[in-house]
Amino acid sequence: MQKHLLGLEGVPREEIELILKTAFSFKEILSRPIPKVPTLRGKTIVNLFFEPSTRTRISFELAEKRLSADTVNFSASGSSVQKGETLRDTIRNIEAMKMDMVVIRHSAAGAPHFLTRCIDAAVINAGDGRHEHPTQALLDMMTLQERVGKLEGLKVAIVGDILHSRVARSNIYGLQTMGAEVAICGPKTLIPVEADQWGVEIFYNIDDAIRWADALNVLRIQLERQRTGLFPSLREYAAHFGVTRARLEAAQKDLIIMHPGPINRGIEIENDLADSEFSVILNQVTNGVAVRMAVLYLKSGVTETLE
Amino acid sequence: MNDPQIIAEVIDGRGLERTLARLAHEIIERNRGAENLVLIGLHTRGVPIAQRLADLIRQIEGMDVPTGVLDVTPYRDDVGRRHEVLKLKTTHLPFDIDGKVVVLVDDVLYTGRTARAALDALMDYGRPARIELAVIVDRGHRELPIKANYIGKVLPTSLGEEVAVRLKEIDGEDGVFLVTAKREG
Numbered sequence: 001m002q003k004h005l006l007g008l009e010g011v012p013r014e015e016i017e018l019i020l021k022t023a024f025s026f027k028e029i030l031s032r033p034i035p036k037v038p039t040l041r042g043k044t045i046v047n048l049f050f051e052p053s054t055r056t057r058i059s060f061e062l063a064e065k066r067l068s069a070d071t072v073n074f075s076a077s078g079s080s081v082q083k084g085e086t087l088r089d090t091i092r093n094i095e096a097m098k099m100d101m102v103v104i105r106h107s108a109a110g111a112p113h114f115l116t117r118c119i120d121a122a123v124i125n126a127g128d129g130r131h132e133h134p135t136q137a138l139l140d141m142m143t144l145q146e147r148v149g150k151l152e153g154l155k156v157a158i159v160g161d162i163l164h165s166r167v168a169r170s171n172i173y174g175l176q177t178m179g180a181e182v183a184i185c186g187p188k189t190l191i192p193v194e195a196d197q198w199g200v201e202i203f204y205n206i207d208d209a210i211r212w213a214d215a216l217n218v219l220r221i222q223l224e225r226q227r228t229g230l231f232p233s234l235r236e237y238a239a240h241f242g243v244t245r246a247r248l249e250a251a252q253k254d255l256i257i258m259h260p261g262p263i264n265r266g267i268e269i270e271n272d273l274a275d276s277e278f279s280v281i282l283n284q285v286t287n288g289v290a291v292r293m294a295v296l297y298l299k300s301g302v303t304e305t306l307e
Numbered sequence: 308m309n310d311p312q313i314i315a316e317v318i319d320g321r322g323l324e325r326t327l328a329r330l331a332h333e334i335i336e337r338n339r340g341a342e343n344l345v346l347i348g349l350h351t352r353g354v355p356i357a358q359r360l361a362d363l364i365r366q367i368e369g370m371d372v373p374t375g376v377l378d379v380t381p382y383r384d385d386v387g388r389r390h391e392v393l394k395l396k397t398t399h400l401p402f403d404i405d406g407k408v409v410v411l412v413d414d415v416l417y418t419g420r421t422a423r424a425a426l427d428a429l430m431d432y433g434r435p436a437r438i439e440l441a442v443i444v445d446r447g448h449r450e451l452p453i454k455a456n457y458i459g460k461v462l463p464t465s466l467g468e469e470v471a472v473r474l475k476e477i478d479g480e481d482g483v484f485l486v487t488a489k490r491e492g
Contacts, residue, residue, distance in 0.1 A: 001392070018394070025395035029381065034431035037381035067381075297381075298392050 004123040005295055006112050007132035008173040016138070016177060022294035023142050023287065030066065030290060040069035040300055044099040048091070049126070050076040050106040055261055055285065056126050056136070060103050063292035072099070087111065088118050095119045101296065104128070109166075122299045130164050135295060136260050137170035139288040141178060143280050144215055146287070147256055152179035157201075157209040159185045159241065160219030160268055163192045163230075167260045171217060172198055185209035186241060189230040206241050210248060215256035218243050221268050234267050244270040248278065256280055311469060311486040317462060318483035323443070326459040327356070330441055331363035333457050338408055341368045343436065345407045347375045349425055350396045352414035355476035356443065360412060375400035377411075379424035398428075405433040410457075414472035416442040419453035444483060446470045459483075 001015055008016070029037055045064050049057050057073070064071045072094075076082070080090060091102070101122045104112050109129030116123050127133040145151055156175055162168045162184045175182050176199065183201035184191060185208075195202055203209040210216070221237055231237050248255055257269070257278045265271045274281060318326060335341050341364050348357030354376050361372045378396040380386075386393070411425050422440055429438060441457035446464045462470060464485065471484045 022395050025378065025397060028398050032431055033433060036431070038427070039381040039383075039386050043387065297395075300387055300392075 001298065003299065004112070004116055004125075005134055005299060006116070006123065006125045008134045008137055008170045008177070009132065011134075011173070011177065013177050013179075016141070016174060019138055019291070019294050019298060020142050020145060022298060023138070023290040024146075026066075026293040026297070027287065027290040029293075030286070036066050036068060038068045039297060040064070040067040043069045043101065043300060045069045045071050045101045045103060045296065046094055046099045047071060047073045047126075048094075048102060048104045048106075049074065050081065050087075050104070050111070051127070053105050053127070055288070056105065056133075059285070059288040060124075060126060060135075060292050063289050063296055066289065067293055067296060069101075069296070087114065091115055091118050095121065101299065124295060124299065127166055129166065130169075131166050132170045132173075133166040133260075134170050134174070135288070135292055136167050137174040138295070139284055139291040140167075140171055140217060140258055140260070141174055142287045142291055143258060143284045144180075144256065146283065147280060148214070151175065154180040155183070155212060155214045156180055156217060157183040157185050157203065157213035157215070158217045158219065159206065159209060159243065161190045161221055161225060161230075162186050162195065162219070163190045164222065164225065165219050167217075167219060172200060176200075183209055183212060187231050187237070190225075206243065207247060207251065210243075210251045210253065210255065213255060215258065216243060217258045217260070218269050220260065220262060221264055223264065234264075238267045242266075242268060242270060243273060245273050245276070248273075254278070258284055260284070311471065311489055313471075314468065314485040314487060316482060316484055317444075317470075318460060320481035323459075323481045323483065326443065327359055328363055330457045330459060331360050331367060334360065334410060334439075334441065335364055335368055337439075337456070341370050341372050343406070343408050344410060345373045345375065345402060345404060346410050346412055347377050347400065347425075347429075349411060349413040349421060350376070350378050350380075352472055352474055352477060353412045355474050356414060356472075357410075357412035358476075360410075360441070373402045375402065377425060377428055379421055379428050382424035382427045384420060384424070400432060403433060404429065404435045406436050408437045408439065409435040410439045410441050412441050414443050414474075415470045416440070416445045416453075416455050416458075417448055417470075419449045419451035422453045423451050443472050444470045 103124045103126050105126040109131035111128050112125040158168045185203040259281045346357040348354035357374050361374045364372050376399045378398045380393050439456040442455045443459040445458045445461045469488045471486045473482050
């Protein structure tokens with residue numbers, strides 16, 4: 001077992017299985033009348049969020065509190081970062097106040113890796129640039145496993161802005177390690193050129209992806225991307241790549257629909273479909289807390305695994 | 308890790324059945340029946356033992372006693388003090404424990420730390436009327452002020468020894484053995 005969780009690239013299958021298995025155990029704890037265990041009592045965890053985040057930050061914070069860790073939150077706005085402090089100085093100062101783990105979200109790919117060279121604490125990547133978002137992919141896999149029973153052989157299509165998506169990258173690494181088949185689907189401008197080396201199916205037509213897949217992971221279209229000219233308009237994107245009930249009915253398939261949030265209703269996914277029987281979007285959110293508890297527990301000051 | 312060597316067989320297969328039968332009788336004698344009872348097995352070997360006790364109580368009293376499974380790992384007092392992560396197991400308590408008499412079931416009572424963790428875990432589920440502890444073997448060396456209500460056998464041991472309770476469901480055979488302690492390395 002690695003000390004840090006920086007990404008899912010290269011993480012062996014046994015480790016992903018252990019995280020998922022542990023997450024299911026923690027999910028049961030979350031259903032108790034008192035959904036809190038003393039496991040990480042006395043541990044201090046710092047949440048460093050250099051990029052805005054609501055869901056991931058709350059999910060990590062809740063996971064830490066459910067494990068009885070002490071938490072400190074740091075967000076870039078209104079902090080020393082705005083006064084020009086470097087990432088290295090920020091983290092060294094926080095480390096001097098004694099902490100055991102760091103959860104970091106940063107707009108620069110590789111920021112979590114950089115941290116591991118500055119400090120001794122275990123580092124958990126909560127999303128770095130366009131690189132990876134491992135806990136999101138783990139909660140996606142947990143949700144699929146919960147629904148289907150296994151990941152081996154499952155066909156998962158990731159739809160949308162693959163180019164800018166760390167969620168897509170982590171999902172591809174994780175799902176392929178677990179023996180699932182992965183496809184990506186989106187307009188050519190949002191599929192990176194190196195995608196043909198990822199060992200995934202590539203669809204430029206959403207109906208083809210729907211016909212192929214057992215599950216769709218629908219990514220958020222970042223509204224600010226429209227200005228960069230990568231697609232003509234949100235309406236056009238919705239018309240060509242929006243996942244709708246009509247498209248599912250045309251393919252006559254019971255797909256599982258996931259979305260990492262926040263949803264642009266009516267753009268990448270039809271309004272009512274997000275709340276339909278196909279959707280596991282809220283299960284993903286619930287499972288997110290359990291997965292993050294599992295990761296924090298398994299990385300809590302450990303050097304090796306049992307057995 | 309050296310494989311533990313068997314020093315002596317303490318209870319054989321038939322003996323273990325008799326011990327369990329006596330424990331089942333003691334539980335219903337003390338509780339005047341099985342009306343308000345639930346049995347909760349502690350991982351790993353407490354789980355099949357609790358199931359067997361429930362089966363025996365059903366034969367004697369003619370009623371089903373709910374059984375559950377409890378993993379105390381998240382409540383242990385040595386998380387983060389060990390250089391390894393303990394794997395979590397499942398917890399399944401498909402009933403309300405409020406107002407119930409909970410009998411915790413484990414194979415061996417030793418330091419008492421597992422029982423302490425189990426007590427904390429149960430408090431997060433509700434407020435039982437009473438919590439009791441049933442074990443196959445009490446081997447001594449308590450580190451906490453804890454004692455069992457139902458004991459199959461009191462077995463004085465040295466720290467260089469361990470007690471291995473073997474069960475058909477897990478180990479393929481029944482019996483209690485005194486073995487040499489596992490040594491690292």
